[in-house]
Amino acid sequence: GRLVIVGIHPKIQRVYLALHKMAVSQTQSQWDLEDQKRWNSLSNIIGNDATKQDFFTGITVRKGTGRLVIVGSGIRSAGQFTTEAISHIKNADKVLFFASDPVTETYIRDLFPGALDLGVFFDSSKDRYDSCVQMAEACLFFARQGLYTVLVFHGHPGMFTLPSCRVIQIAKKQEIEASMLPGISVEGCMFADFNIDPSYSGFQNVEATDFLLRKRQLLLDSHVLIQHISCIGEQGYTTKGLGAKNLCTLVKELQKIYGPSHEVVHYYPSQYPTCKPFIDRKPLSEFLKPELSKELTVFSSIYIPPVKINPVDRDMAVELGLVSSTDEAEQLEDRFGGIYGPREKKAVSDMLKWKVPRGYKHTSRCGAAKYLSEISTNIKMWFKHLKNPHSTMASFGLSPHEIAQLSSADPRCILLTVKPGSTSVAYMLATRICTDPSFASAYAACGRQYRNDLDGEDRVEQWLHIEGYETTPEAVDCALKELQDSCFMMRTGHYTTTLDKIVIDIHADSVHVNATPIKGFNFSGGLLTWSADAGNQNSGSLQFEQDVFVGKFWSSDKSEPESDNIRGERQPTLDTSTSNVLEYTINLGIAANNVMLALMKNWRVQKCRSRGSVGSEENKGEEGPAEVFPEIDSAVSALMQAEINVMKVNPDYQVIVFNSGTPVGCLPGSCDNESQQATIPILHVPFTGAKKKQIPEDQKDQQESSSPL
Numbered sequence: 019g020r021l022v023i024v025g026i027h028p029k030i031q032r033v034y035l036a037l038h039k040m041a042v043s044q045t046q047s048q049w050d051l052e053d054q055k056r057w058n059s060l061s062n063i064i065g066n067d068a069t070k071q072d073f074f075t076g077i078t079v080r081k082g083t084g085r086l087v088i089v090g091s092g093i094r095s096a097g098q099f100t101t102e103a104i105s106h107i108k109n110a111d112k113v114l115f116f117a118s119d120p121v122t123e124t125y126i127r128d129l130f131p132g133a134l135d136l137g138v139f140f141d142s143s144k145d146r147y148d149s150c151v152q153m154a155e156a157c158l159f160f161a162r163q164g165l166y167t168v169l170v171f172h173g174h175p176g177m178f179t180l181p182s183c184r185v186i187q188i189a190k191k192q193e194i195e196a197s198m199l200p201g202i203s204v205e206g207c208m209f210a211d212f213n214i215d216p217s218y219s220g221f222q223n224v225e226a227t228d229f230l231l232r233k234r235q236l237l238l239d240s241h242v243l244i245q246h247i248s249c250i251g252e253q254g255y256t257t258k259g260l261g262a263k264n265l266c267t268l269v270k271e272l273q274k275i276y277g278p279s280h281e282v283v284h285y286y287p288s289q290y291p292t293c294k295p296f297i298d299r300k301p302l303s304e305f306l307k308p309e310l311s312k313e314l315t316v317f318s319s320i321y322i323p324p325v326k327i328n329p330v331d332r333d334m335a336v337e338l339g340l341v342s343s344t345d346e347a348e349q350l351e352d353r354f355g356g357i358y359g360p361r362e363k364k365a366v367s368d369m370l371k372w373k374v375p376r377g378y379k380h381t382s383r384c385g386a387a388k389y390l391s392e393i394s395t396n397i398k399m400w401f402k403h404l405k406n407p408h409s410t411m412a413s414f415g416l417s418p419h420e421i422a423q424l425s426s427a428d429p430r431c432i433l434l435t436v437k438p439g440s441t442s443v444a445y446m447l448a449t450r451i452c453t454d455p456s457f458a459s460a461y462a463a464c465g466r467q468y469r470n471d472l473d474g475e476d477r478v479e480q481w482l483h484i485e486g487y488e489t490t491p492e493a494v495d496c497a498l499k500e501l502q503d504s505c506f507m508m509r510t511g512h513y514t515t516t517l518d519k520i521v522i523d524i525h526a527d528s529v530h531v532n533a534t535p536i537k538g539f540n541f542s543g544g545l546l547t548w549s550a551d552a553g554n555q556n557s558g559s560l561q562f563e564q565d566v567f568v569g570k571f572w573s574s575d576k577s578e579p580e581s582d583n584i585r586g587e588r589q590p591t592l593d594t595s596t597s598n599v600l601e602y603t604i605n606l607g608i609a610a611n612n613v614m615l616a617l618m619k620n621w622r623v624q625k626c627r628s629r630g631s632v633g634s635e636e637n638k639g640e641e642g643p644a645e646v647f648p649e650i651d652s653a654v655s656a657l658m659q660a661e662i663n664v665m666k667v668n669p670d671y672q673v674i675v676f677n678s679g680t681p682v683g684c685l686p687g688s689c690d691n692e693s694q695q696a697t698i699p700i701l702h703v704p705f706t707g708a709k710k711k712q713i714p715e716d717q718k719d720q721q722e723s724s725s726p727l
Contacts, residue, residue, distance in 0.1 A: 053134070053135070056134065057134065057138055060156060060159065061156075063159070064155055064156065064159055084161040084162060084163070084164045084165065084166075084167075084194045084195065085161065085165075085166045085167065085194070085195045085196075086157070086158075086161045086167050086168075086169065086185060086186075086189050086194055086195065086196040086197070087106050087110075087166075087167070087168050087169070087196075087197055087198075087199065088168075088169045088170075088171065088175045088176075088182045088185065088186070088196075088197070088198040088199065089102075089103035089106055089107070089168060089169070089170055089171075089175060089198075089199045089201065090103065090170075090171060090172070090173055090174045090175040090199065090200065090201015090202065090203075091103075091115075091117060091118075091122050091126070091170055091171070091172050091173070091201065092172070092173065092201050092202035093118075093172070093173055093202055093203070093204060093207050093287045093288075093289060093317065094202075094207075094287070094288055094289060094290065094291065095119050095121035095122045095125070095289060095290050095291070096121055096122055096124075096125035097291060098201070098202040099125075100199065100201070101394075101395045102199060102394060102395065102397075103170075103199055103201070104129060105395055105396060105397040106168045106199075106397050107126065107129045107130050107133075107168050107170065108129055108130065108397075109166070109397045109398055110130065110166050110167065110168035111160070111165040111166045111167065112132075112134075112160040112165050112166075112167045112168070113126065113129075113130040113132070113133040113134070113167075113168045113169075113170065114133065114134045114135075114136050114156065114157055114160075114167070114168075114169050114170070115133055115134070115135060115136060115169070115170035115171070116135070116136040116137055116153070116170070116171050116172065116181070117135070117137070117170070117172055118172035118173075118289070118316065118317075119289055119290070121290065122172065123135065126170055130168075133170075134156075136153045136156065136157075136169075136181070139152045139153045139156070142254060144254070145253050145254060146252070146253055146254055147180070147253070150180040150181045150184065151181075151184070153181040154180075154181045154184040154185045154188070157169050157181065157185050158185060158188060158189065158192075158194075161189065161194050161196075162192070162194070169181075169182065169185065171201075173201055173202070173203045173204060174200055174201040174202065174203035174206075175198055175199070175201055176198050176200075177203050178225060178245065178246065182198065186198060193553075204243070204245060204286075204287060204317055204319060205221070205223055205243055207287035207288070207295065208243060208285060208287065208319075208321060211285075211287065211295045211297065212297075212321070214241055216241065219239060219240055219241060219324045219327060220237060220239065220240035220241065221240055221241045221242075221243070222236065222237045222240045222241070222242045222243070223243050223245070224236075224242070224243070224244055224245070225244075225245055225246050226244050226245065226246045226247045226250045226268055227246065227249075227250050227251055227264075229244060229268070229271075230250070230251075230264075230267065230268060230271060236275060236322075238275075238324070238325040238326055239324050239325070239326050239327060239328045240324055241321070241322075241323060241324060242321070242322040243319055243320075243321050243322075244268070244272075244319060244320045244321075244322070245319045246319075247265055247268060247314070247318050247319060247320055248265075248314040248315065248316060248318045249316070250263075250264035250265060250267065250268055251263070251264045265305065265310070265311070265314075266305075266306055268320075269302055269303075269305045269306055272302055272320075272322075273302050273303070276302060276322070276325070277302075278301065278302055278303040279301045279302070279303065280301060280302055280322075280325075281299055281300065281301050281302075282299070282300070282301075282302055282305075282320050282321065282322045283297060283298065283299050283300075283320065283321040283322075283323075284296070284297075284298040284300065284305070284310075284313065284318065284319075284320060285297055285298075285318075285319050285320070285321045286315050286317040286318045286319060287317060289315075289317070296313075296315075298313070305320075329351065330347055330350045330351055332344040332347035335347040335350055381436070384420075384435070384436060385414070385415055385416050385417070385420060386416060386420045386423065386424060386432075386435045386436050387436040388414075389411060389414050389416060389420075389424070390424070390432070390436065392414070407424075407425060407527060408421060408425065411424060411425075417454075418454060420435055422449075422452075422454075423435040423449060425527050426449075426506055426527075427506060427527055428506060431449055443487050443488055443489045444487075444489040444490075444493035444494045444496065444497040445497040445501065446487075447482070447487045447489060447494050447497070448494050448497035448498040448501050449501060451494070451498070452498075452501065452508060464477075464478050464481045465478055465491075475490070475491050475492070478491050479491060482494075506524075506541040509524050509541075509546070509562055509588075510524050510525055511523075511524060511565075511588040511589065512588065512589050513567065513586035513587060513588050513589070514586065514587060514589055515571075515584050515585065515586040515587075516584060516585045516586070517571060517583070517584050519532070520532065520571065520584070522560075522586055524546075529546070529548070531555075531556060531558075534555065536548045536554055536558075537552045537553050537554055538552035538553075538554075544561060544562045544563070545559065545560070545561050545562070545569075546558070546559075546560045546562065546567070546569075547559045547560075550573075550574035554574070555573065555574055556571065556572060556573045556574055557570075557571075557572055557573075557574070557578065558570065558571045558572075558584075559571075560584070560586070565587060565588040566585065566586065566587050566588070567585070567586045568582050568584070568585045568586075569582055569584060570582055570583055570584065571583060571584040
């Protein structure tokens, strides 16, 4: 039926409101009934499965599809969701939640109408731990069916939340992809409400029941937050309000430490936008009064400011270089030195003559930054990136240089891509040389042009400035050496080893041992490590030096060897799939860069000769420019002629196709036209894929001799 309002008489208004309320109530009842049916059905399925003999040992997963993501809703209703969490909720197959207030629950259902409330498992007739176990099992059920499942818990989802931690633990054992995203927690709100920086004086966060059970030692020189004071020792669940029956036990223990008159704060953060945070300062003895229980909420905590501030270790201040003498260390005692002390006044006055530093780089809206922003807020795009990062970045319009930088998984490389700083321009340039062969070729050509000039290095520096890099070739040289040790993408390639039947392939974002991907590897300081504990068939610890590594390698059923037992060497390889063009581009860039380093060495020798210092101890053994690198001219010429900018790899003819379409570096025996073989003296790349063709013995010398590098 339809209700037509024909007037504004108060009686008609009351009739309309009554009918509207009745309709809403009926709709809500229908939703509740459907929700109960879904939960009852799910509970019966899980319960029946649990009666099977192999339920707890033989749970199977539909591999490749199941995914669990746990997000936090924050403390204040609806307003503290992250954009990443919202995107996950909107795109999930299933959403389950446990909200601390009805506003947050409503918001979640608006984002995902079919969301299920995990709060149904809490019941005053059973232990709270049992409820948490059942909640976790319900969450795992959908992921085991291969569904993309999102779980929402209030606050930070991993803090004082047993179900979320249990879900992650079980999911990893059953090889279900699971991750947890951070959320705003009670202590995060406290830092904001009290203007506290935990880096000064420190911070200690404890749970009230755990503090009493384990006799935790509180830090008197730190900020202390004791949470869950309203449910100390509670093992069940009640809807009749918080009794705080064991609060007195907690207060008495605190009085032993601080004394009964010590002032502390009863605190809980704002849960709704119309409310302010509750901050009530009172002595500990006031917490023993029965009427306090009326003020308690589920978020109630006791905050205790530092009782004392530890003095600065003056000798350590000198050792750290903070001051030049122990007498000056006194200025470190007070962090702020007063709101407007002499130092603060001077700093403010100096703004009169202050200018933006010359080296400051304004952030530009570059493609790399836009891409990272997109995959951070668009979960569909993020999953697409995980499946095929290189093609996804290329389709977004990123340059080969940007793709290489983002693929490095090195935060410094990524930072330099989205916002280069004046102190790291050399590092940025070094990375571009090794990932952008076109630029590397131009850089090498510049060096070739000025190689015989005594001021050649200065001229190259001017060229760099024109290109937008305010740095020097010498600084770039240092950055390249650092890059070799820190940047994983510099190690891409196929490595043969001294161990029988062990080959290692390193890609821009992955490591494979005998074609098996390695999980949880780490690369730092030139050291590549991984462990069988992460689910690998073996463990390794490999130290890289240029194109070679040495280290330890052992299978999961054996113990770590006492000394190095493996050595590997990078081989010049190229897979015929277009997905590996990036790695080949990196290797070509490295080759071009090696030419440039050789030229730089020539300059330094010439400078030493001109100053009459070739025979000095520092340059002992150096030869003249004409004798040191006789192959440089042909190498640079090859790099320039080829216009190294790989567009694609033709799998049918096994040749490298450049912009001009001219086949360059074709393997002997792999081209139909013999005149195409080695028409330009450039690096030859032996193929290792399934289509590899054998090179006749009488042609091997020809191949090796025609490669200038």
